[in-house]
Amino acid sequence: MTAEFQAAHASGENWAAVASELADQLQKQPLSERALAFLYVTESLAGDLGSILTFLRSRLSLEHWVGTVGIGVCGSGRAYFGVPAASVMIAPIDPDDFHIFEPLKTDADLDNPQLQAAIDRLQPIFGLVHGDPGAPESLATLSELARLGSTYLVGGIASGERGAPQIADKVVKGGLSGVLFAGKTAVQVGISQACTPIGPVHRVTEGREGIISTIDDQPALDIFRAELDSDGSEHSLASGRYHVALMVPGSDTGDFVVRNLMGVDPHNNLIAMSNDVQVGDTIRFVRRDGLAAEQDLRRMLADVQNRLPGKPRGALYCSCVARGPHLFGTESREMMIIREEIGDLPLTGFYGSGEVCNDRFYGYTGVLTLFV
DSSP states (O other): OOOOOOEEEOOOOOOOOHHHHHHEEEEEETSSSSSSSEEEEEGGGGGGGGHHHHHHHHHTTOEEEEEEEEEEEEETTTTEEOOEEEEEEEOOOOOOGGEEEEEEEEEGGOOOOOOHHHHHOOOOOOOEEEOOHHHHHGGGHHHHEEEEETTTTEEEESSSOOOEEEEEEEEOOSSSEEEEEEETTTTEEEEEEOOOOOOEEEEEEEEEEEEEEEETTTEEHHHHHHHHHHHOOOTTTTOOEEEEEEEEEOOSOOOOEEEEEEEETTTEOOOOOOOSOTTEEEEEEEEEEEHHHHHHHOOOOHHHHHHHOOOOOOEEEEETTTTTTTHSSSTTTHHHHHHHHHOOOEEEEEEEEEEETTTTEESOOOEEEEEE
């Protein structure tokens, strides 16, 4: 009989209360000792991550752990923000079928003999990563890591104001850490963008270093104003609801990466965005709001279920700090929608400063991974 995934989430006055409640929940049923544990804690527990890890490892007799810190954490149908809280999932995956790696800080770290040997042994096609927002230069290793063995990566960047520790069998800092799974590990992944396009795809015809001068050979701000008017929205250009989306080259699904609209220059008809832009890049303007977020989340959940060969065993969800109550109205609404659509599965996850799907970083997205 196949061992079951198990999950627990809890809040409390301090780290000890939270960790004790998690252990009590998880020990209600027998746990597989040959397993991988995922642990996410809210930012108020960032400084206690080592203590929580030591306590849970001892109580549950589980050796292998990965995880990080988020402004929020989540479980099935529930999310926690602004309180000491944590979420855990135990996946009965044999240690021979995964490899946990410590932070990659430069491309040279990809040549680590242990990492290379694990890739040769596992032939991974899927991996989970966690990153440090305070070390942006090290995050450049993401695309190179994905190329090793053509590995599809999911995950997110830690968030919070009390540091960004990660777990890679121990508490680590900086860079990009995570776990690679053997090729036989079966998953389905879905991504929800939370943004609605308000116009067609355009081509940047003049622009550099985040400044867009012309789009389709017309003044960039004129194009944006026209689409803002056609959107029929009462929200102003400065409302914060409108963003620039960079189209993903080669995508057959119209995939895009959302970046913030940083400002406009009415005198010169310029637009500034939080990402480098080059002549020839394709972009479109998008609107972010609660209705668009819920519609796209339900669309994603329906799509991923259509691809499932059977009932999923467990789930990971990495969402953006700008989602949660900011988009869905209440702190648990996003997670309740997921439970409504896919059922009450063992689930863990966190709200980070950026999300990972395949070989790139996203913003404002929710990335769901189902183990099947």
